[in-house]
Amino acid sequence: MKIPDRTVERVILYRRRLRTLHAAGQVRIYSHELAGVEGVTPAQVRRDLMTIGYTGSPAKGYEVAGLIAKIDETLNPHQDEGVVLVGVGRLGKAFLAYFAGQANHLPVVAAFDVDPEKAGRLVHGCRCHGLDELETVLAERSVRVAFLTVPGDAAQEVADRLVRAGIRGLVNLAPIRLRVPPEVYVEYLDITVSLEKVAFFARRDARAAARSS
Amino acid sequence: MKIPDRTVERVILYRRRLRTLHAAGQVRIYSHELAGVEGVTPAQVRRDLMTIGYTGSPAKGYEVAGLIAKIDETLNPHQDEGVVLVGVGRLGKAFLAYFAGQANHLPVVAAFDVDPEKAGRLVHGCRCHGLDELETVLAERSVRVAFLTVPGDAAQEVADRLVRAGIRGLVNLAPIRLRVPPEVYVEYLDITVSLEKVAFFARRDARAAARSS
DNA sequence: GGCATACTGTGAATGTATTCACAGCGTGAT
DNA sequence: ATCACGCTGTGAATACATTCACAGTATGCC
Structure with missing residues (x-):
């Protein structure tokens, strides 16, 4: 179906x-x-x-x-699935805090950041790892979904690693379009694009809001 | 056209x-x-x-x-248009920092928060006001676009005020659907919905990524 | 028990977005 | 000067999404 x-x-x-x-x-x-x-x-x-x-x-x-x-x-036939977050900058931290507040059935099981300083620390209840541990942790937890909050110029590189490590779905907050194989699903949350779109339609007599994501 | x-x-x-x-x-x-x-x-x-x-x-x-x-x-026939951000929590601050880094033609000209503690402070270069000043500042700056990063249970109320104050376009980060008049355009950036969607499609042999926002 | 009501389920119609496919043309090569 | 190439612009075809509209039906009322 x-x-x-x-x-x-x-x-x-x-x-x-x-x-x-x-x-x-x-x-x-x-x-x-x-x-x-x-x-x-x-x-x-x-x-x-x-x-x-x-x-x-x-x-x-x-x-x-x-x-x-x-x-x-229909949507979640299997038990709760873990997701990881990559990029523990300001935005990443904000989302970790946000997710920590929810008893979600999609728990964030690990976070990653290039900065080795952050490795080992707990951020809003989520264990942070260095990027070098990415493959190991993903394999261990058999994670298939990732949340990408790294800067734009690092996004493609990180995405490539995630895909190689078995990720099948990505939420991308970085302001670029990713090249991924067709079996990987990417959802784009592109803040500046959204803002520009709204600025454009704010001028017209817009039809009722319908689109989302 | x-x-x-x-x-x-x-x-x-x-x-x-x-x-x-x-x-x-x-x-x-x-x-x-x-x-x-x-x-x-x-x-x-x-x-x-x-x-x-x-x-x-x-x-x-x-x-x-x-x-x-x-x-x-085509998209920006008029000079640069100011936008405001409402909700200077973790998420709001993260976006203020993000926007501060860009020389955007959609500058954030003011921020608002219920917490009167925050009024008057500068957050990443953006002046923060108490919510009570919303109408005044919007009128002064003739702002038509707003960025909504308040908690879900406050979003509708704030949206109503923004609309009454003349806002014509909204980027909504709160996890609810807003009721607004049809001439107001709303773009939804709903993080949990995106995550759940990705989790669902990650399981299928998804077609290449296409959708965005 | 029989009837009026207000809903659901869905084929068909409509509307919207994407892709095909090709005529027409400016360019650079010869 | 002529030709072949590979692009653009676009009507037509297709694919996809939404809405219409109505038959069918379970319920509650009399």
């Missing part, structure tokens, strides 16, 4: 919202309720849930708990 | 690359060269340049300097 990129993204948003609602005691939900909150159309919600194979009932809608379980099963 | 979202994003990438090449002395460039670097197809590059109305010549390709000028004129 192939799930398109856009759908995956929305389903993750649905799950986040559903968890909140579930914690608040809500048992059932209609497509238009979920849609209103996440800024999509009810039809799109129904289509997305159809794509992941979850079925509601007319007159009762979808069961919150069941839907969460279905999403979990 | 309407330029689609995706095209704007790619054009910004082209410009960034072109500036580097221009600085390195390159005078002309072919669509396939630009495409190779940014991970798109040559046809897409040509289509994008057609969309913004730039014309190259067969056998010579596109002029680097001319194309940069055309992109500038």
Whole structure:
């Protein structure tokens, strides 16, 4: 079963919202309720849930708990997967702090930095290693996802090492496009590009926000 | 002339690359060269340049300097526009440091935080104000773009204030979807969603990276 | 029990983005 | 001066994503 990129993204948003609602005691939900909150159309919600194979009932809608379980099963069929962060500069530290605050099912199991000074230190609860230990630690923990917060001019080099070490997915915060083999998935969070894009559209009578990431 | 979202994003990438090449002395460039670097197809590059109305010549390709000028004129017809950052926590500070390092044409002219302790201080060269001064400063500087790095539970409230104060574009780093009027453009940089998406696609034999933001 | 209601599930229609494929042309080689 | 080459510009084709619109149905009400 192939799930398109856009759908995956929305389903993750649905799950986040559903968890909140579930914690608040809500048992059932209609497509238009979920849609209103996440800024999509009810039809799109129904289509997305159809794509992941979850079925509601007319007159009762979808069961919150069941839907969460279905999403979990679809997106994270295996147990929690560890991720690593490379680049413990200001930005890297900020994200480590951010992740430390969440009981995520994608725990950051290690951090790396070129600066040997940082090796061995704990940063917001996360063990920091020198870059030289990258391959060893990745193999040990069988990590497949990495978070890249190194400066732009180091990003490609680090990405190459990560890919060689078996990484299959990358979140790239550095302001460059990476060359990676096609089986490696890269998600770009390019702050300056986003800012420039917003500056451009801020001038037009923009259509409602839709895009995300 | 309407330029689609995706095209704007790619054009910004082209410009960034072109500036580097221009600085390195390159005078002309072919669509396939630009495409190779940014991970798109040559046809897409040509289509994008057609969309913004730039014309190259067969056998010579596109002029680097001319194309940069055309992109500038298309994306930033007015003089440099100031942006503000709201939320001077760890993440906000990291971005202030990041922006301070760049001679951007979108300078951060002010920062805001709820913590009155921070008011008046300079953070990485940027003046920090209390949230109470938001409306005043925005009006004074006629700022239309804001960078939102507040905690999730404060984001909607701050966004409402920003919109009322005349903001037309937002980069939102908080992990929630914002309700804003349709004329306000929001770009979402949702770190946990990106991470979960990558974790999902890391398992498949992903197609080459394409999406960005 | 029967009926009206308001939802879901989904084929079909529409809209949007990307890619194909080729005519046309300026250039450099001969 | 002519020719062959390899590029651009772009209509047409394809692929992908969203929305429409409605049949089917479980529920709660009378």
